[in-house]
Amino acid sequence: MTSRPNIRTAALTGLAPAVWGSTYLVATELLPPDRPLLATTVRALPGGLVLLALGRRLPAGVWWWRAPVLGVLNIGAFNFLLFLAAYRLPGGIAAVIMSAQPMFVVVLAALFLGERIRALHALACVMGAGGVALLVLRGAAPLDALGVLAAVGGALCMGLGITLTKRWGRPEGVGLLTFTGWQLTAGGLVLLPFWLSLEGLPDSLTGSNVLGFAHLITLGAVLSYFVWFRGIERLPAVAVSFLALGSPVVATLLGYLVRGETLSVLQLVGMAVILGAVVLGQRPPPVPAAGPEPARRNLHEPHPARSGETVREGGRPGGRTRP
Template sequence: MSSSTVTKPASLQTWAIAAMPGLFVLLWSTGFIGAKLGLPYAEPMTFLVLRFAIVTVLLCIFAGLSGAPWPRDWAMAGHIAVAGLLLHGVYLGGVFASIFHGVPAGISALIVGIQPLLVAAAAGPVLGERVTARQWLGLGLGLSGVVLVVWTKLDIGVGTAWGYALSGIALLGITTGTLYQKKSCPAIDLRSGTAIQFAATTVALVPFALLFETRQVQWSGEFLFALGWLCIVLSLGAITLLFILIRRGAAARVSSLFFLVPPCTALVAYFLFGESLSALALVGMAATMLGVALVNIAPKTNT
């Protein structure tokens, strides 16, 4: 009796921890869906300013209640803010603007999904890390797959060249931001650090909304759902999950599953928005997924 009551909760806890990386990747995938759902009711920078302002307040409260450490000097806070401008401002700004200009959510997810490939390729000159032949092969496969998918979509008139370029800018933003954060502030606390990043990004995006957008918002049920989902489930839920995974040493498993984000996003977008891929585009997506998997999934070593 006593052994079964002990074993059952323990096994349940083990199952829950094992499921966390997959749940994190699933939540991450819904970010593109949330953008697609909310953008008909607000322009991209206006949407993001609202989202980031709300998330900043929630994260500051979360960081305070959980006793998160804050940066010890202004220089480190500045590095964290710069990384945030790249990771959230350029990356999410590019993604939202790209989807706003007609790029399917699944294709935008695919383009920015090759970020691990670019990080791996740049790790040599920037971080002094060795780039293996397997990683170069993954980079070649991933880039080829993205080019194939984008070419097929442009060929049938889905999206615009500028829209796809915006996803490319988002890709550069998250790649550069990842490298900058690894080099300049690798020990960032996810709670307080992300609060600083969202605060800095909110301030930075306000001029873009003021100068280039009407700032009109249709407060529909769909928009409120998208905004609430992105603020609470994605920004807070995903960050909390990642924090738990890092504390338990399982963050590497998240990276190994990131190649599943584009197909997961494409599948949800198919059922929600009717976005579809041709046979040739599916081949390109498969090539890209294989390329990212080659970079992310570490080979087994004999011990």
């Protein structure tokens, strides 16, 4: 059974995908339209720079290249590919393909972390993908090759980011907020030239735009990635990967509650299946049974004679032997 501290840690870590599930609603209701690169860059870079200023520490040693790699995988490339897939793959296909992310982590954790591939995790992967399909798919939709590649690439980036973050850990003496700031800054800097060259600056900003950006920077980046990286430190990589399946569930619920979208019986079944997959993904590996305890010598029995000694009367070694 999963211990209570692990359940609390998993619940707190699951808040990050829940917040990320609100990104679509925030982007469509509060942000300037058709500017995904603007949204992802502003989401990452300002918060990362603030955390760098507060931490007053830059990466050193091997971390001058490890931190940017993690920032690109966890934030920069992942968000870019996610939005690209969402724009080119209608009907929730992008979400279904992205739900393959736990499968990647199961394999990567076996290769890089030595975690054994378990049948329970394979079942949870199938349940997660099937649940997301029930939740978001709406009829037949054409497959765009670039969109499919972007979705697969995004799932792989997230899976590799989780695995390497777990493998490399955090440098000694560096706080988690500073560590988060390194990655947010690196991810935002990677996105910056794409945003400026492909979208450019918006003509104007409304009060709603400012509110939406504030949400993305604080809850959507700084706080959510802080608890996400904290969870990666304290939970198995595979367990963390299944928590990400909560994002499409929250997105669907917010669409129903805020935008008046319909919620069918199949979608409710999909949510239940996803929840089951998340719970299965949190189960730790079975503890091997302890071997039989060696039999204890009866303290009332006489001590056996040492090699080469004789036993005298009364059972004590040494002395004259009994006739």
